[in-house]
Amino acid sequence: MIINKVLNNNVVITSDADENEIIVMGRGIAFKKKVGDRIPEETVDKVYRLDNPIVLNQFQELVADLPVEYLELSNQIIEYARGELTSPINDTIYISLTDHMHSAIERAKKGVTVKNVLLWDIKRFFPDEYRVGQKTIEKIGDMYGVDLPDDEAGFVALHLVNAQTENEDQGNVAALTQTMQEIINIVKYFFKTTFDEDSVYFYRFTTHLRFFVSRMLNQTQHRDETDEELLAMVRQKYHNAFQCVQKINTFLLKKYVYQMSSDEQMYLTIHIARLVQKNR
Known part of the structure; x- marks a missing residue:
C-alpha cells in the first residue's frame, strides 16, 4: 500500500488493488512517513471502504482530529452491532457514532449530561439497538472510567436505527x-x-x-x-x-x-x- 494522504499518525488514505480510494488505520502507521511511502500490510488494523464520496470526505475530516482509541472503540461497537442486528447498517454510522461517542465522553468528563427525550420510545420499540447502546456505555466506562447515563445508550441506539433506515430505497x-x-x-x-x-x-x-x-x-x-x-x-x-x-x-x-x-x-x-x- 502506498500513502496517498496522511490524516494523522494512525490513519492514512491509500488505494486498493482496483485503484479505489480507501482509508486504513493502525497505531503509528504513518509515524515519520509521507505521501508516496509504502505501508507494510501487517501494520494495518482496519480498512474502511466507503463507497459514498461524501461520506468518505466527512469521515476523513472527522478522523484527522480524533485519537486512535476513539476509532478503535467505534469499530468494536459497529462490528458488535452488525452481529446483533438483522438489518444492514449504512456506512454513515462510522461518522455519526464515532463523533457522538467522542462528544459524549468529553461531556461526561466535564460533568455535562444531555437528556434523551426519546428514551422511552427507543427502549420500547428498538430493544435490540438499545442493548447495543447499553453495551457501548459499559465499554466506554471500562476504557475511560466515565459513567454515562441510559440517555446515551438511547442516543447510540438512535444512531443505529437511523443508519439502518438510510438503507431503504x-x-x-x-x-x-x-x-x-x-x-x-x-x-x-x-x-x-x-x-x-x-x-x-x-x-x-x-x-x-x-x-x-x-x-x-x-x-x-x-x-x-x-x-x-x-x-x-x-x-x-x-x-x-x-x-x-x-x-x-x-x-x-x-x-x-x-x-x-x-x-x-x-x-x-x-x-x-x-x-x-x-x-x-
Missing part, C-alpha cells in the same frame, strides 16, 4: 414521508389546529411517528405487551387523542390493510395528547 422513503404526512393531517383536522413544527414536542411526535410508520411499511408490527386495563386507563385519560387514533387506525386499515396493535394505539395516543396539550 427511495420508494420506501417516499412512502414513509407520505404516510407520516397523512397521519399528521388527520391529527390537524381532528383537533382543528396547526403545530409549531420547530418545537421539541413536534419533533418527539414525528420521531415516534417515523418509527411507527417504518415498522408498518416493513410489516414488522410491535408485539403487544400492554394489558387491557392500562389501555383503558389511557383511553379514559386521553379520550380525544384516543378517538383521533381510532380515525388513524381506520385510515391505515383501509389504505394499507394494517391493524394497529394495542401497544401502538396506546403510545400514539399519549404522543398526540402531549403534542396537542403543549400546542395550546
